[in-house]
Amino acid sequence: MLDLIKNAKRPVFHVGKGIKDHGDQLIELSKKLKIPVIMTGLAKGLIDEEYEGHIGVVNRAGSKSANEMIDISDLIIAIGADFPFANNVYPRHKNYKFVQVDHDEAEFGRHHYLDLGIWSDASQFVDKMLDRSTEVSDRPYYNAAVADNNNWKEYINKTYDRESDPLEAPQLYRTLNQVATPDTIVSLDVGDNTINTLRYLKVGPKNKWTVSALFATMGSGIPGAIAAKLNYPDRQVVSIQGDGAFSMVMQDLITEKKYKLPILNIVTSNCVLGFIKGEQDDVDMKDYSGIDLEDADWAKASEGLGVEATTVTKSSELPGAVEKAVAALSAGKPFLINAKITNKRAFPVEALKVEVEDGKIKESVSPVYNVNHSRPDIKTLPELFAHYDAQELKPLQYFIDKYNVDLN
Numbered sequence: 001m002l003d004l005i006k007n008a009k010r011p012v013f014h015v016g017k018g019i020k021d022h023g024d025q026l027i028e029l030s031k032k033l034k035i036p037v038i039m040t041g042l043a044k045g046l047i048d049e050e051y052e053g054h055i056g057v058v059n060r061a062g063s064k065s066a067n068e069m070i071d072i073s074d075l076i077i078a079i080g081a082d083f084p085f086a087n088n089v090y091p092r093h094k095n096y097k098f099v100q101v102d103h104d105e106a107e108f109g110r111h112h113y114l115d116l117g118i119w120s121d122a123s124q125f126v127d128k129m130l131d132r133s134t135e136v137s138d139r140p141y142y143n144a145a146v147a148d149n150n151n152w153k154e155y156i157n158k159t160y161d162r163e164s165d166p167l168e169a170p171q172l173y174r175t176l177n178q179v180a181t182p183d184t185i186v187s188l189d190v191g192d193n194t195i196n197t198l199r200y201l202k203v204g205p206k207n208k209w210t211v212s213a214l215f216a217t218m219g220s221g222i223p224g225a226i227a228a229k230l231n232y233p234d235r236q237v238v239s240i241q242g243d244g245a246f247s248m249v250m251q252d253l254i255t256e257k258k259y260k261l262p263i264l265n266i267v268t269s270n271c272v273l274g275f276i277k278g279e280q281d282d283v284d285m286k287d288y289s290g291i292d293l294e295d296a297d298w299a300k301a302s303e304g305l306g307v308e309a310t311t312v313t314k315s316s317e318l319p320g321a322v323e324k325a326v327a328a329l330s331a332g333k334p335f336l337i338n339a340k341i342t343n344k345r346a347f348p349v350e351a352l353k354v355e356v357e358d359g360k361i362k363e364s365v366s367p368v369y370n371v372n373h374s375r376p377d378i379k380t381l382p383e384l385f386a387h388y389d390a391q392e393l394k395p396l397q398y399f400i401d402k403y404n405v406d407l408n
């Protein structure tokens with residue numbers, strides 16, 4: 001393992017839930033070896049996201065920086081990560097090695113061929129590596145990863161800080177982060193909220209959050225919240241779901257009311273199966289198919305089922321809605337916020353195509369991006385950035401040049 005790291009120029013840790021409570025030690029190792037850390041979606045929160053070397057989550061829901069750094073990596077060290085998308089997401093170039101550290105030998109090579117398998121508990125592996133490795137003083141790839149991620153955070157923070165009318169998802173998450181306590185449990189449903197949660201929800205060491213990851217079962221949000229509240233009656237519990245998912249299980253609000261479960265339910269109504277719309281943008285089809293949802297007064301529906309509710313259409317209405325929610329929860333009752341949000345697609349990191357060849361990168365807007373032609377014709381990276389109001393984002397080449405990253 002140490003030899004592989006010694007010979008690598010662009011090593012990255014891909015860390016899953018197996019790291020458990022050993023996040024701080026992993027940060028220490030990352031600092032010592034100058035290896036950036038990418039998390040699987042489900043491991044979000046297990047290492048401090050404020051750490052500069054934490055560059056986010058890879059895949060469609062993740063950050064530009066994590067996706068780009070995976071694209072150019074020459075050594076991926078997966079630690080306690082049962083990552084089913086490895087074959088789709090790991091680099092397109094063939095010139096990289098893959099190491100898997102897992103306590104379960106049945107995981108080896110399950111999703112990706114292996115150069116090396118290390119049968120070990122993640123914590124013990126990290127401790128041994130800390131023991132036996134020698135400090136690396138500088139690594140251009142690490143510096144580029146940190147800078148690329150800071151640039152991404154600049155964009156994320158801009159969208160988080162501004163006000164919106166009609167309401168946008170980042171402000172909703174801003175409010176949720178303000179209301180949440182250090183041990184809040186969030187039950188997330190499947191859809192655009194998966195992207196927004198991974199990008200905007202703050203998760204501390206005592207928080208818990210859950211989603212139906214592998215099967216992506218829509219409608220799991222409210223049942224998950226009910227299970228959380230029954231198991232942790234003293235903790236604040238929140239469910240977040242889209243209008244599609246909510247309409248599949250909304251009758252479960254009756255259960256929340258019947259058993260007096262003070263749960264905060266948030267419905268993001270955008271009148272569309274948004275996550276699927278984003279996919280159909282990038283599929284060569286004549287037009288969208290089967291994604292429209294009728295507008296409905298979900299607050300009224302909630303009240304009909306016995307759960308007090310309110311509707312929000314712009315960010316300035318969020319504090320008032322939260323005040324009502326807190327009052328209901330304090331009185332031991334569930335509450336629902338119907339947040340009518342825009343149906344804009346979140347910044348599509350999946351549209352960024354990076355190829356490595358002969359020590360150089362070629363980056364472009366993916367040829368499948370927007371083949372449905374339902375959006376403006378976007379051909380270049382600056383056009384893509386501008387379309388998503390992300391003008392501050394810089395192409396990967398900028399960071400490669402600035403930090404002299406050797407791609408050979």
Ligand SMILES: Cc1ncc(C[n+]2csc(CCOP(=O)(O)OP(=O)(O)O)c2C)c(N)n1
Pocket residue numbers: 190191192193215216217218219241242243244245246268270272273274275276
């Ligand atoms: C039971 C089930 N059916 C279909 C899907 C495929 N699917 C994933 S996300 C999604 C759309 C979710 O729409 P909505 O709940 O309105 O959330 P949005 O993406 O609009 O925020 C669909 C249909 C699924 N994951 N589970």
Ligand SMILES: [Mg+2]
Pocket residue numbers: 242243244268269270271272273274
């Ligand atoms: Mg929707």
